[in-house]
Amino acid sequence: MSITAPDPVTSRTVTLREARVPEGGLYEGTRTLQPFPEGWEERPYEHIEVVPQTRVIGAEIRGADLTRPLSPALREEINRALLEWKVIFFRGADLTPDQQAAFGRHWGELETNPILARGAREDIVRFEKGGNAAPTFENVWHTDVTFRERPAMGSILQLREVPPIGGHTMWADMAAAYDNLSDEVKERIDGAVAVHDFIPGFDRFTTHERLLELQDQFPPTEHPVVRRHPETGRRMLFVNTSFTTHIVGMDRTESDRLLAHLVRQAHVPEYQVRFAWQPGDIAFWDNRATQHYALFDYAPHRRVAERVAIVGDRPF
Structure with missing residues (x-):
């Protein structure tokens, strides 16, 4: 809609230029930056100190000895x-x-992952990047x-070797990402289902022969575009660049445009935390509620990390 008004200097009638920007930016x-679900009861901690790192995501935990079994x-x-x-x-x-591994098992069965390099145990994945990686x-x-029917509930990563500079990891809060979508977009994705497949995420770094060996083990699977957290009930975006291929029932152009808008939400700094590693540090993330990015x-220089992942539930 054009708007006209008198120019305050010349008194001529002028028209404001259109405020046109690219769609979906x-x-x-x-x-809205709400760390806890609506109605969540905040209680003091008696056994640990919790030091938040941002308004909505990330906290350092002090006072817990993870080398010993955890008390209930x-x-x-x-x-x-x-x-x-x-x-x-x-x-x-x-x-x-x-x-x-013992720390991870306090939350359930541990995954094995035949796609990634194995660490010291069958249920540990090793990420080792050298100078010529x-x-x-x-x-x-x-x-x-x-791409699994039951994606990991959570992942526990430890840095064994840290480069002298760089190598940080970032996480994004996908509940905050959902909260801040427009009402129009929320209506479009309410009840929508998307297909997830491991091949797009690994095609650029894995031989086609190896992908052929694994594709029957990991067929495409469908998950809701917006999932509910099984413990908090909070709604969260559940699509990502690596594995989400399309939204069921939409033509490719429409699906690609909507997915591009949704996955872009992880890029908002207000939803993110960034962690600078030191050797021996542990990060434990809720894989149901976050996305992450390893720089x-x-x-x-070299960066060596080992990860265990806990088997999750089927998203709903």
């Missing part, structure tokens, strides 16, 4: 911190592979293994 303004009370508080802050950090935990599949916003900005 990210724009400035106030964003300590496990409950760590889990509550995970639900509230989506990714939690333990400085200098320095766990052995067995201790790292091949391109990496880690430096893109993604949620782990959404590959440290060549020619």
Whole structure:
């Protein structure tokens, strides 16, 4: 709509130029930043200290010895911190592979992953990047293994070797991303289902022969575009660049345009936390509620990390 008004200097009638910008962009303004679900009961912590790192995502946990089995009370508080802050950090935990796996098993069965390099145990994945490392599949916003029928509930990553500069990891809160969508977009994706497939995420870094060996083991699967958190009930965006191929029932152009808008939400800094690693640090993230991005900005130096992932439920 054109707007005309008198020019305050010349008194001539002038027309304001159209405020045209590309469709589907990210724009400035106030964003809703609510860390906890509506009605969530905030309680004091008695066994750990929780130090938030941003308004909505990320907290450092102090006072927990992860080298020993967790008491029920300590496990409950760590889990509550995970639900509230989506990714939690333990400085200098320095766990052995067995201790790292034992810590993860407090939350359930551990995954094995035949696509990625194995670490010291069958249920540990190893990420080792050297000076001449091949391109990496880690430096893109993604949620782990959404191509599975039951994507990981959470992942626990420990840095064994840290480069002298760079190598940080970032996480984005996908509940905040959903909260700030327009009502129009929320209506379009309410009840929508998307297809997830491992091949797009690994095609650039894996031989086609290896992909052929694995494709029957990991057929495409469908998940809701907006999932509900099984413990908090919060609604969260559940699509990502690596594995989400299309929205069911939409033509390709419409699906691509809508997915591009949705996955772009992880790029909003207000929804993010960035972690600078030191050797022995642990990050434990809620894979149901976040996306993450591992920066590959440290060549020619090395970065070595090991991860366990906990089997999750089927998204709903």
